């Protein structure tokens with residue numbers, strides 16, 4: 144296990160772990176350039192962690208192109224450049240509560256894209272928050288579910 148730290152609370156391993164990569168024996172090792180992007184992402188996640196006052200669970204961070212293809216990710220996914228992570232914060236609250244918290248502190252968090260993905264009403268622990276960081280943050284907040292994509296309404 145590589146415990147290389149990207150930031151105080153996030154390791155390289157944590158942001159590169161992929162069940163799909165392990166299962167399909169696909170490489171998911173980032174280039175040095177992508178590790179630099181992952182450090183920026185980890186710093187962003189630190190700001191979210193501080194807001195929540197609770198650990199963040201990363202279900203997907205970096206994805207090599209083959210891994211991204213295998214999980215059906217977008218062909219332009221920021222997961223492939225190390226700029227995005229899918230997260231939950233079970234110690235803080237639901238995905239909707241996490242989404243609302245980050246959105247309410249958007250200037251402090253400085254995200255590029257914030258997506259509430261695949262929350263299904265009445266199904267606990269469904270969905271996740273996708274958050275990305277870039278040098279030109281678009282501060283875009285969207286909801287994506289089985290009905291489509293729409294602008295997030297706080």
Ligand SMILES: [Zn+2]
Nearest residue numbers: 227228229273
């Ligand atoms: Zn994502």
